[in-house]
Amino acid sequence: MVLDTLLAVILLIGAVGYIALGIQLIAGRRGVGTLPSGVLFLFVALWVMGGAIELFASSFFMFSVGRTFHYVGTSIVPIVAYVYFREYTGQSTSIHRLVLLLIIPFVSITLAATNAFHEMVWALPATNAQGDFLTRPVAWGPYFLFVHAPYTYALGVAAALSLIMHTSAVARAHRKGLFLLLAASLGPASAALAYDFGFGPNTVSFIPFVFTLMLP
DSSP states (O other): OHHHHHHHHHHHHHHHHHHHHHHHHHHSOOOTTHHHHHHHHHHHHHHHHHHHHHHHOOSHHHHHHHHHHHHHHHHHHHHHHHHHHHHHTTOOOOHHHHHHHTHHHHHHHHHHHTHHHHOSSBOSOOBOTTSOBOSSOSSBOHHIIIIIHHHHHHHHHHHHHHHHTTGGGSOGGGHHHHHHHHHHHHHHHHHHHHHHTTOSOSSSOOHHHHHHHHOO
């Protein structure tokens, strides 16, 4: 319990850091990518905060709030990253395309928030034999396997390809930043893959810790 509290405090500090960065970028002087990157950091903060809530949770309702925050992050972050990477290479994303991209994430978040009634996203029970809440379920639901996961990974690949395929559109002086963006996305992407395929503990979400370690 003491360890869980300590880990939760670390995640809360990370969430506050990302909120501060996001607000600074959104409210500061406008430049290429500042708005989408600021929004990106705010949704990362929500994802990290969800991990902290899961560790603090003493009831199923509180744990469900943390899980919902997790799915807000995992649903929206790939889309914001996609918009951010496109803007970095001089491409714009229309409102129409953005609305279409948000349809499945909206459904994902809604189903995650109501999963106890249908188990479309993950299978219950939500605890192990010791009564600890499971941040990775014993089994994924059909919606996660056939809609949510393929969609979010496809968006992540599309975001990365938008950088790689438009390298020539970026000024040579700024290409170092482009490759830094690609390198920075490898950490969370690798953690997400490991999480989804069953590596690591099933009572602690480690993706928020990866984001927190990357904060500096």
